[in-house]
Amino acid sequence: MKLNLMMPKEFKVAYQKEIQNYKDSVSKKDDLAAWRFLERAHIIGQYFPVPHTGSHFRMFLFGMRKGDLREVYGQFIRMAFGWIGSLFNRIPVGNTGSASVPIFAPMPIPEDLRVLLQNADTESKGLSGFKK
Template sequence: MRMNWMMPSNWKLRYKIELDQYKSSYNRGDKLDAWKFLERAHLIGQYYPIPHTGTHFRMLLFALREGDLKEIFGQLLRLSFGWLGSWLNRIPVGNTGGANVPVFQPMPIPEDLLDLLSKADQTSKGLSGLNRNT
């Protein structure tokens, strides 16, 4: 079984860019854009336990600031178990990480992230992750 620990440098860079965009959007009051960038950071970070957990923690903080009870409870659930899926390379590829989508629902990867996430198993209908031969 492939366990994922170290995020490649090009992934780290893109993950950081998405988080920087999140912070900028949130600071200027554009909460819809801010959430979109958190979702994109989740798409990148979900393959690795620490970034995955970090994204869900940020989503929880966002939900707390907004007083969104559904999102708060959804993020608490995801914080409890999401890291384990990343560690075991068993995640719902493309899932945006919010409580508005089912926890185990794979989703299409946005066009502009396909190059970066080309090693993601997009053929599975369930939990998958990075292709084993990568």
């Protein structure tokens, strides 16, 4: 079994771009855009334990800042367990990571991320990850 430990360069670049866009949006006080960039970072990073947990940690902090207890609790659970799925390539492909969506629900991958995530198993109805 192959473990998803190291994030390839093209994923790092895309993930870091979304995180920077998130930070820029926060500095402009554009919370809606900031949240969308966090969700996009999650879609990219969820295949790898450290960035997956990092996106949930940022969502946790965002929820704390907004006083959104549902989001805080949801992110706490996701931080505690999500990295395990990443490690073993068992994630809900396309899931945005928000506490407002079911934790194990696969979701459509945004059009502009499909080239990067071309090896994602989008046919699965449950937990999957990269195609073998």
